[in-house]
Amino acid sequence: MSLEDKKRRKFIKQTTSVGILSLLSGAGIYLAPSLKASEPILRPPGAVSEEQYLKLCIKCGQCLQVCPYDAIELEDIDGGASVGMAFIDPQKRGCYLCEAFPCMLACPSGALDHEHDNIKYVEMGMAIINNIDACLALSGKKPPKSAIDNIYNHTKILSDQEKESKKVNLTGNETEKEKLQKDVLIKLDTLKEKPCSLCADMCPFPTSEDAIGMIDYKGGLMPEIREACVGCGVCVEMCPVDIIKIVPRKKYSDIYIKGKKNV
Ligand code: SF4
Ligand code: SF4
Ligand code: SF4
Numbered sequence: 001m002s003l004e005d006k007k008r009r010k011f012i013k014q015t016t017s018v019g020i021l022s023l024l025s026g027a028g029i030y031l032a033p034s035l036k037a038s039e040p041i042l043r044p045p046g047a048v049s050e051e052q053y054l055k056l057c058i059k060c061g062q063c064l065q066v067c068p069y070d071a072i073e074l075e076d077i078d079g080g081a082s083v084g085m086a087f088i089d090p091q092k093r094g095c096y097l098c099e100a101f102p103c104m105l106a107c108p109s110g111a112l113d114h115e116h117d118n119i120k121y122v123e124m125g126m127a128i129i130n131n132i133d134a135c136l137a138l139s140g141k142k143p144p145k146s147a148i149d150n151i152y153n154h155t156k157i158l159s160d161q162e163k164e165s166k167k168v169n170l171t172g173n174e175t176e177k178e179k180l181q182k183d184v185l186i187k188l189d190t191l192k193e194k195p196c197s198l199c200a201d202m203c204p205f206p207t208s209e210d211a212i213g214m215i216d217y218k219g220g221l222m223p224e225i226r227e228a229c230v231g232c233g234v235c236v237e238m239c240p241v242d243i244i245k246i247v248p249r250k251k252y253s254d255i256y257i258k259g260k261k262n263v
Pocket of ligand 1: 045072103104
């Protein structure tokens with residue numbers, strides 16, 4: 001085969017691969033299952049760079065033991081290179097940005113940097129909204145009961161009676177962990193009968209309106225992600241129609257143009 005033929009074959013191979021990827025993405029299929037394993041993973045607050053994290057996390061589980069919200073898990077066998085390391089799946093439970101960041105302070109290896117135990121240093125990732133037309137706020141619908149019930153299932157501290165009734169009360173005898181998790185549900189209870197804005201109402205960022213707010217859109221309302229978002233994932237946990245995602249380790253300026261309606 002001549003050099004020219006070799007070059008032509010290489011070119012066809014490259015352009016065909018790009019073409020297939022474009023077709024898949026045009027059909028809304030962005031990643032093959034085998035590529036999904038390499039998607040960035042949401043780490044607990046204070047995590048050092050992913051490269052460093054993979055070297056430093058010793059899979060000890062200290063961070064998840066002290067997390068009062070049970071937000072942290074250790075990766076199972078599907079975790080590939082980082083099997084056994086700490087991560088957060090925001091669909092199951094976001095990070096509630098505890099004031100003193102006990103996870104960071106408990107980490108013995110430096111995988112979670114103790115120096116970052118202040119909200120101004122937390123940059124877990126950035127929230128993005130896909131398919132805004134599915135947002136319940138656009139048509140003023142309240143969250144479906146099944147979605148509220150599902151959030152009750154995210155907590156492991158409830159009594160059988162509370163699980164059954166989907167109603168919690170503070171008795172004064174709770175541990176700090178029980179109280180914090182019940183506080184989430186008590187707040188949720190005040191929101192379940194109003195038009196959905198759970199993502200914005202439940203955002204734990206200390207000045208939440210700097211991270212997310214509701215704005216007018218198409219005759220209704222829609223959530224707007226703002227500059228202070230730290231990617232804690234609570235809005236993902238709350239969203240009844242699953243249209244919010246966290247892009248780990250990205251900042252606002254990596255994704256958004258300031259002042260532009262981001263839909
Ligand atoms: S800040 Fe709090 S809620 Fe978030 S992961 Fe750490 S301990 Fe858990
Ligand atoms: S405490 Fe630190 S080293 Fe231990 S599992 Fe959590 S992140 Fe990894
Ligand atoms: S908008 Fe709020 S709840 Fe959602 S990821 Fe950002 S800081 Fe967390």
